[in-house]
Amino acid sequence: MPRSSTSNGESSSFSQDEIYAQIVEALVDQRMLPGTRLNELALCEVFKLSRREMEKVLLKLSFVGLVKLIPNRGAFVASSDASEARAILSARKIVEAGIVEAVALRATGADFKRLEQNIAREDECRHAGRMREAIKHSGEFHILLAEITGNFILCDLMKQLVARTSLVVSLYENPNGLSCWHGDHATLLRHLRAHKARPAMTLMQRHLDDLEESLVFAPQQDQSPDLRAIFGGVGKGRNG
Amino acid sequence: MPRSSTSNGESSSFSQDEIYAQIVEALVDQRMLPGTRLNELALCEVFKLSRREMEKVLLKLSFVGLVKLIPNRGAFVASSDASEARAILSARKIVEAGIVEAVALRATGADFKRLEQNIAREDECRHAGRMREAIKHSGEFHILLAEITGNFILCDLMKQLVARTSLVVSLYENPNGLSCWHGDHATLLRHLRAHKARPAMTLMQRHLDDLEESLVFAPQQDQSPDLRAIFGGVGKGRNG
DNA sequence: TCCAGAAAAATTGTGCGCAATTTGAAGATA
């Protein structure tokens, strides 16, 4: 008998890793906003997973800071306060400066090709007005840089940090700001191709500085806003 | 009734975090070498923890790469191959360069004091011949640097990387090498006090380069060496 | 209508026990 069956034989039966990836993707795509409660049984139902296995997935998500587990209350999409948000971006500045330096010194033609393709895809989405997809590609650019270093530890770390950044942006992005520093990636790629490490590092630093400055850390909502708080007090009556 | 009871009322009852820390400490102190099997029930017995809770601790240890969980076989102290060992050190070079730069630019007198005390303690142990303790302090120096940045993400990351480095060293250290670059920390502190970021970064880089070069990646043992492998083939007969 | 207080429902926490697998040892055969 296959190991991952859930008492009905025809389930789609994803593996734990796949489900972890799917949830991360949903968070990155901002389909679930910070503070959203992740009902364990509902997740089990959706993914056809036992509670025990889902518990492990949620544990992993909490270890990487994407989910907060509150005893006896359950799992919530992580909702960073300003200090934590700044720590995430600060960590990125430090780590990505090093990554960019390594890439500038050691990347090959095939690597540049991958970066180029990513930028092309992002532009494509952006011009087609599919901003959500464009933002996703934008994040993947940074992960791609980590991949090019060939260091799986940095790669995992960047996946975490990019995902957490996505949550932070959805919490604190300036609704007026147009978040339009999308030329940066292309410029960075030129620096990398020319093996100009120092300018590449400076640009990455400024890229992340700009992102941080585009955020507005006004106290807009509570530490752990529930669904009710997010969707307002309209949900009380059940009639149309 | 207290939540963490294990059916006998008088247990020492550590929390999960405390036990996690204790195991990490044992690994860092090289009281358990890479490849050592961590028997779940035995750990439950020692720490007076239920299997379920211990499972979570082991899961966390595996997430940070200190333990490898093999399905149906259990938990083993992580035994990195050469490629993984290099990745760990390479990640440290990139991250710690950034940390050192941040510390050089922003650290205060109190921070320098902490570093100074750490160096003093390490020297003390070294001169007293308590090398194991000296090595531990040496590792803590690097964690201290991360703490001084005030960035908890970098701090957690460095704790992981230092611990994993300790495992790598115990696997690959050159038995002839004396591993005597212990003046580096003091020199680094001087650079930091003088806010000389660039020399400090270069020194840290060289410090880690030296560490890496002191390792010998000869194929000395298998991927998952069991206790038998470690303690040789002498254990078959039971008579003295 | 509004606000405590209590009962009910929903949800999470976790020990227990068995199934599945691996490990170790004993036995058979050449």
Add this chain to the structure above:
DNA sequence: TATCTTCAAATTGCGCACAATTTTTCTGGA
């Protein structure tokens, strides 16, 4: 003696059921 097979012991994997807690709903009084 060495090697393969077989069987028993040890160990991990995991569903289940109940306990503990929180959340929601219901109720009565001001």
